[in-house]
Amino acid sequence: MDKLFVFGKTVSGDAFTDREKETEKLVANFKYGINTFIVSPRRWGKTSLVKKAKVLAEGPKLKIVYVDVQHCHSREEFCERFASAVLTQTAGKMDEWVENARSFLSRFSIGLNASPDPTGELSLRLNMLPKERSMEELLQLPERIAQKKGVRVVVCIDEFQQIGNYPDSLRFQAELRSVWQHHQQASYCLFGSRKHLMESLFDDTSKPFYKFGDIIYLQRIPLEYWVKYITSKFKQEGKSITRKQSEWIVNQVDGNSSYVQQLAWYVFLRTAKKVGETILREAFDELVDQCADVFEAKTEGLTAYQMNYLRAVADGVNDGLSSSQTISNYNLGSSANVAIIMKSLLEKDLIQKIDKKIFLTDPIMGHWIKRT
Ligand SMILES: Nc1ncnc2c1ncn2[C@@H]1O[C@H](COP(=O)(O)OP(=O)(O)OP(=O)(O)O)[C@@H](O)[C@H]1O
Ligand SMILES: [Mg+2]
Structure with a gap:
């Protein structure tokens, strides 16, 4: 029997509702090679949307690659996973991707991971420490393969905000952009779950991904x-x-x-x-x-001030948190302290700022805080 209500995994078919306009837009962006960012708070449906658009848009002339970089903690891991996904998902048969790997990745010897990765797909292991130039070879793969096959390739990268945590992240972002912006037949859909981290990748002129593409701010399902x-x-x-x-x-x-x-x-x-x-x-x-x-784990180790701040927000104090009244009601120390608390809670993704107001990132957390 099909599940009636589905949560905890991406949804499709009967369990997928609405998102008609967003799906249409994303499918068009895929077909016409427009780079796209998708941003929303957690668990609103980014991955499900991308997977739906992928199914609708894919065809003989358009290959869509999906890669999740959640567990990649460095540029090397990112590039390896990226290349592995591009090679395996653009090819019909194993022979084809092994051949593509041989012809486009001169500096690597390729190994096959015996056990499939967590997404259930076969993955490649690229032996030999990638050097600067080699890394670029990996990033060029979508365009090279697209040209060779005479198709378009779209690479969808889930949990893309992770790259903001890499050592020397800005330099890596600049490298990605400098390679990808020259691609004619390959385009990119970059999305992730920590809204403020995602936005921080492209929100001002000094950022490498500034104006890299279209931005879809996913809204609540009506x-x-x-x-x-x-x-x-x-x-x-x-x-x-x-x-x-x-x-x-x-x-x-x-x-x-x-x-x-x-x-x-x-x-x-x-x-x-x-x-x-x-x-x-x-x-x-x-x-x-x-x-x-989950909430206990997330708030473990918070200071009393930080917990007090969360309590204030849970009570509906969404602005004016540094007013003397709020500071005294909730024991938040000083107004300088309030600014420090806010910054650290934003970094921990426990709160988010929307139109200059503060909200708990998780809508259930407020109920839990009030109960404890
Ligand atoms: N279009 C939809 N119709 C119905 N339910 C949906 C839809 N999109 C998402 N959901 C619900 O939200 C859950 C999370 O969806 P999904 O994993 O696609 O979101 P996400 O934004 O990628 O999450 P995360 O922030 O964890 O990456 C699904 O398991 C499902 O319960
Ligand atoms: Mg997701």
């Missing part, structure tokens, strides 16, 4: 779509949920796609025929319980 999605899934299984109750689910988790699906699932599980108040409340408690371990 309430209308969620209501339709939730009510129809309940109906399909012979249960009923009102429009108002569905809206409550969405609003309770601030429209975070993943939490909407998760909370809807907990409500569904408790419902024999009709949803009621108690069911909603208990389902929400379960959601907060489920998240508690």
Whole structure:
């Protein structure tokens, strides 16, 4: 039986709702070779969107490569993973990618990793320490292969914000841009989950990726779509949920796609025929319980001041955190201290700034903080 509500993995088919305009735009960008950044808060649906657009856009003349660089901690690891994905995903058969590797990567000897990588795909090991020039060879692969095959290639790089943490990151960013900007038949879709880190890669003229391409700021899936999605899934299984109750689910988790699906699932599980108040409340408690371990781990080691700051934001103090009133209400030290706290919590991705206001990055965390 298909899952009714899906969370914790990318969604497709019946579990994917809305995103029509974004899908259309991304498919067009893929087809016409426009570089694209996609930015959104965590778990709103970037990866699912890219995978959907990939399926729709791909064809004999357009190869789309997907690579996740979450676990790459240096430029060497990044380049190796990038090259491995490009070689294997642009070729139909193993012979073809081995041949491409031989002809385009003169400075490497290629090994095949016996065990597939975590995405389940075969990966290459590039033996020989890449030197400066060799690294460029790896980055040139999409264009070289596209030219040879007479196709377009789009490389989609997930968790791209990781490169901001590499040693000498700015230099690496400049290297990437200087190679990729000359590509005619290859283009790039760069996306990632830590909004402020992603934005910091291209948000001012001094950054190598400034004006590198189109930027899609993913919005929340509109309430209308969620209501339709939730009510129809309940109906399909012979249960009923009102429009108002569905809206409550969405609003309770601030429209975070993943939490909407998760909370809807907990409500569904408790419902024999009709949803009621108690069911909603208990389902929400379960959601907060489920998240508690993660929140504890994320806040472990925070100073008392930092926790106090989070508590203020959880209470709805979204601006004026350095006012003397707030400082005294929440014991935040001094206004200079408040600025330091804010910076460190932003770096830890626990808070985010939207239109100069401060919000908790995770919409459930506020409920957990109030409970503890
Ligand atoms: N279009 C959609 N329709 C319905 N649910 C969705 C949609 N997109 C995302 N979701 C829900 O959100 C969850 C996270 O989706 P996805 O992994 O695509 O988001 P993400 O933004 O890439 O997350 P992360 O920030 O962790 O990389 C999915 O498991 C699903 O529950
Ligand atoms: Mg993702």
